[in-house]
Amino acid sequence: MRKPLVAALFALVVAGTGAAPAVAAPAAPAPADAVAAPAIKAVTFAGTVSLSNCSGSVVRFPGSEDDDPALVMSNGHCLETGFPAAGEVVVDQPSTRTFGLLNSAGSRLGTLRASKIAYATMTDTDVSLYQLTTTYAQIKSSYGISALTLNDTHPTAGTAITVVSGYWKRTYACNVDGFSYRLKEGEWTWKDSVRYTSACQTIGGTSGSPVVDNATGKVVAVNNTGNEDGGRCTDNNPCEVDANGTVTVRKGINYAQETYQIPACFGLDNKLDLSRSGCTLPKP
Template identity: 70%
Template structure:
């Protein structure tokens, strides 16, 4: 991870707050699907991290809007290993960005719907406004969280609202366990080396360029080649073997989040198929 940023020159600690079916017919197989246009629209800048206004596949325009970022970007401090926070009051503000990265206005949270650094590294805020109201006032639609597991080799973009910078690379693979300090994350996304994300990019949406959907949330990277220390996550396979990849960055998958939300964007950790850690 890169520690939440206090200012642009602050030291880094975590990756932010300071990472088919069958064969196609022969005629179509020669044409790759056209990539969607990825911009800053729908992203937000936090005081120390990046984030995005997101919806679930089944969210309605009249639902209260949600903002996705990292667990380690939480304004009250990084959740300890094993801790899960739900429905905690918050008045945090976010700068909503246009497609070109200019600030359009301020959005404000009413609560932290969910936050943890156990198994994953996510915070979801509920705003005091709806998707329809944001669209009407700013012309911005939310990004949609994919309900499908990301694919190895997929082309992705990591879009940082904090730095107004976009990183382009591919999904290099998946990590059985990613360990950093006292935290352990499951089935993390490993980027190819072109996504050399830095502090302040934590919480950035990782967008699949073939679908335009959010596939993961950027959270960490190994900065110094150390093993399993803060700022230096290590990969642990199913047999316990440890691999260190200096300079490589990571994200946490988000496809499991929609299964934990009922109608009205209401968090329900008891829903069938919901695998997010529980308090």
């Protein structure tokens, strides 16, 4: 996985702390009868957070209410307690972890604090969800920031996406290349992982970044790993395993874990309920 601080200083020197702005070429005049394409809202840093060692975002579900306690999503391997073992699921564990909330330009607005780890695991997926001491409405009132919404449908191959790193204050733009039936790295195995096209060269510290659908602005996955050296199924070198057991290694290709299945596991007041109909997240 993209370990929290692996090669962070090196990456800082090579890539800098932010992405260089793109410069658009002058547009050619449109024909008089041309139909304007639907506007696509630019993906920004608004609602993302920086952790001490990773990236993350303030998220809500389609059914969340403004007075619900807000949630921050990152990776399971970004927990302050260390990597969960294969098969381990963390539920409702006290936490006072803090998160730096960012605005659209990537500037820090303030500090959010957790009350607990609502859910975390590195089994089948790689995700952590922290419940905060503040509600969505309170965050909006204090900082003018709205949470990112998790899409509750499966992502689609070919979708244009942006990986937004609050840790580095940097974005990575590419497309969903496809999906890995199983993605194996060391002792961990993840199901139906998102594979990026090669343009998304994510680095250490981008772990936990939301993967945003450029067209909808909704979160479709959480960034978590990449094959660094061409190794086969080892730490920092995940391999793809298909339904027949065939192993494929893609050096330099990076991955994320889908998040569409998460909303079904949370009910009224953003409360975790792993027994809800349609909830497929691993249970303790």
